[in-house]
Amino acid sequence: xxxxxxxxxxxxxxxxxxxxxxxxxxxxxxxxxxxxxxxxxxxxxxxxxxxxxxxxxxxxxxxxxxxxxxxxxxxxxxxxxxxxxxxxxxxxxxxxxxxxxxxxxxxxxxxxxxxxxxxxxxx
Numbered sequence: 001x002x003x004x005x006x007x008x009x010x011x012x013x014x015x016x017x018x019x020x021x022x023x024x025x026x027x028x029x030x031x032x033x034x035x036x037x038x039x040x041x042x043x044x045x046x047x048x049x050x051x052x053x054x055x056x057x058x059x060x061x062x063x064x065x066x067x068x069x070x071x072x073x074x075x076x077x078x079x080x081x082x083x084x085x086x087x088x089x090x091x092x093x094x095x096x097x098x099x100x101x102x103x104x105x106x107x108x109x110x111x112x113x114x115x116x117x118x119x120x121x122x123x
Contacts, residue, residue: 007019008030017041019040037062052079054076059083
């Protein structure tokens with residue numbers, strides 16, 4: 001059974017509140033879970049100590065037994081000093097798409113053609 005440490009949403013509409021839970025990877029987001037490991041209230045200020053509350057001992061126990069935290073939970077664990085999260089870098093994501101590159105090349109070609117025409121007219 002693949003175990004995940006992930007968020008389960010609670011709270012009302014437009015007032016989110018999340019529980020950090022240990023669940024089977026196949027169970028639904030807000031469905032059955034094995035253990036409640038903490039909470040996250042994104043409505044609180046970022047410097048509020050009650051924004052993220054974690055049971056570090058139990059989380060360490062479950063990570064040692066093979067549970068995989070999701071990326072968002074891993075960010076919380078990194079801030080708490082429980083686990084290490086490497087910063088991700090995807091330089092390809094910042095590049096424009098294929099069509100945008102084609103449009104930029106066409107625009108550059110038009111500017112070059114206009115400059116050449118202006119140079120011929122100046123002679």
